[in-house]
Amino acid sequence: MSTTKRPMSPYMLGPYYKFQITSLLSILNRLTGVFMSVVSAPLLLCWLIALASGEEAYTGLSAFLGSVLGILIIAASVFSFSFHLMGGIRHLIWDAGWMLENEQVRLSGWVAIIGSVLLTLVVLGAGL
Amino acid sequence: MNMQNPLARVRGTGSSGEGSHHWRSQRYSALILLLLTVWILWLGVSLAGADYATARSAMSSPFNAGMTIMLAGTVFYHTQLGLQVVIEDYVHIATLEFALLLIVRFACLVAFLISAIAALKLALGA
Numbered sequence: 001m002s003t004t005k006r007p008m009s010p011y012m013l014g015p016y017y018k019f020q021i022t023s024l025l026s027i028l029n030r031l032t033g034v035f036m037s038v039v040s041a042p043l044l045l046c047w048l049i050a051l052a053s054g055e056e057a058y059t060g061l062s063a064f065l066g067s068v069l070g071i072l073i074i075a076a077s078v079f080s081f082s083f084h085l086m087g088g089i090r091h092l093i094w095d096a097g098w099m100l101e102n103e104q105v106r107l108s109g110w111v112a113i114i115g116s117v118l119l120t121l122v123v124l125g126a127g128l
Numbered sequence: 129m130n131m132q133n134p135l136a137r138v139r140g141t142g143s144s145g146e147g148s149h150h151w152r153s154q155r156y157s158a159l160i161l162l163l164l165t166v167w168i169l170w171l172g173v174s175l176a177g178a179d180y181a182t183a184r185s186a187m188s189s190p191f192n193a194g195m196t197i198m199l200a201g202t203v204f205y206h207t208q209l210g211l212q213v214v215i216e217d218y219v220h221i222a223t224l225e226f227a228l229l230l231i232v233r234f235a236c237l238v239a240f241l242i243s244a245i246a247a248l249k250l251a252l253g254a
Contacts, residue, residue, distance in 0.1 A: 127176035
């Protein structure tokens with residue numbers, strides 16, 4: 001619509017700003033959400049459909065999930081789930097009006113990173 | 129329960145023209161998903177690598193069937209709300225944005241319906 005090139009604010013990640021954990025976790029929360037929307041949720045849907053369709057479909061899907069690619073997708077999904085869960089809890093805490101000081105936000109960011117890696121390892125360890 | 133004041137509801141304030149409805153819906157669905165997390169982790173771990181008969185018998189219990197339908201409804205609602213925000217933020221061609229928003233809504237609704245029917249079929253043993 002508009003032909004005028006207005007100046008834009010530089011993107012939050014990259015060479016323009018000093019690295020901040022807040023912006024990294026913000027975009028990661030989105031990316032993990034989009035990944036689950038595009039990959040993980042459809043995969044769960046396929047699992048349900050396969051199970052409801054019969055033994056042949058279920059066995060076929062199980063074989064794929066047991067392959068290297070399948071295990072990679074499952075691992076990425078479990079990590080996305082864990083990270084989005086921790087990020088979501090962080091957002092809900094902020095929405096309640098808590099932990100909004102800079103130091104607290106950085107601290108909760110590190111807790112979210114470490115917590116999501118630990119949860120991923122625990123879930124994969126228990127499931128595989 | 130409505131947490132908007134009556135004036136805000138009438139005006140539909142905010143840049144989206146729908147007030148805080150979208151924002152609140154995203155939070156409420158997140159809270160429900162937070163509660164369902166315990167169940168999905170338990171089910172996922174217990175059914176990892178399970179054979180057909182085991183998976184089938186687990187998913188035939190009324191509890192798991194109900195939770196599956198609840199989870200599918202909340203997940204695909206939350207998915208639709210989240211993808212909507214991403215599309216609104218990054219897609220600046222009006223026609224494409226509108227088309228993508230419609231596709232996301234349609235896909236999420238269909239995904240929920242298929243999940244619910246599959247869960248019911250497993251529970252009722254058809």
